[in-house]
Amino acid sequence: MNKKIEIADKSYWIGYVDDRKVPFHRLILEKGTTYNSYLLMTERPTIIDTVDIEFGRQYVENLSEIIDLKEIRYVVINHVEPDHAGALPALASKATNAVIVTTELGAQELKQMFKLHNRQFLIIKDGDTLDIGGKTLKFFETPYLHTEETMVTYCVEDKTLYPCDQFSTHIAVKEIFNDLAAEEYLEDFKVYYQLIMHPHRPYVQNMLAKIKNLDIDMIAPSHGYILRSDAAAFIAAYDELSQPKANEKRALILFSTMTGNTTKIAKLIGEALEEKAIEHRIINTKNANIEDIKEAIMDADVIFFGTSTRYADMVGNMEEILKELEAMHIEDKLAVPFGSYGWSGEGIEIIYDYLKRAGMTVVDSSFLIKSTGMNQFQIPIRVKFTPDEEEAARIGQTVAAIGELLLA
């Protein structure tokens, strides 16, 4: 383990290079990775992020040869996943005077994960600053990049952004700085972006708006190269990669209703698609002939199938349409069941069964959580009677995530 590498005046990389093939998010990182941690050796010494939980003991031993751990005043946690916050319990047990600096949600999660209820936390709000004695840190909340509690840290004097996972690359770099890179890494940088950040690209745009006016000379992320050469180009790359693309994807909302409540859900789905600029059609199946509906299905990339439930079954001619699907060979299309109900909502579940039987990719909560890393969804979209404000918001979030998936 390297003891420390100076990255700016009195600022050091103190991370760990993991040159194994690393299992990560159901992938194998063929080129390994690094867990970058930083020490700012100011009057109030500050750590920014730690390393993977597996290397916690080694990390703390290494750090204890650099600094008396009791002198550490702050430990900034930008993101609580165990590859960055994992060494916090080992560190906190020795750095007994350190205050943990993180977002409100980050603090809740760290307390739960690591039983840190008795530690002092400093809760960060967007734009807060912290004087660490000789350097000033500024913090920005960047939710969903790529988990909800995430923030980034900027050191004013060093003109350095510490964005944790953002702007990272999975390579077990020995050279640490991108200008010393022995081989091409831009493709790896983009692959990392596509895998981890792209599903959340509206949030990437929000983050870029927050850092836009910062004077950034260097980006020191938590995996891979420290981008001290041409930091602006990497910010521009994130901007370009996360721009909403001219949209060629189409959605179709088919529904059959009894009293109009399922119509309201169909309209909410349409509004959320509108927000994502996804072209869509809404068809009440009662008013359309089956051949037109089949044509509309063939033309769409995602189809929402909705029904009210009456006597534990679907209503109207929805079943007639669903029976056609298997022979249409539309396995490449996404499908989402929805509907209003009064008691158990069996109609929606029967739609689900038909869609599965037709071999379509039925979007359910499990599928969406695994595809987006977000978790506030409920699919099938089920509403008891009529959607209230809270349910409307939930439907909006769910459809927005499906839209993101479609556009990714």
Ligand code: FEO
């Ligand atoms: Fe590198 Fe989200 O952990």
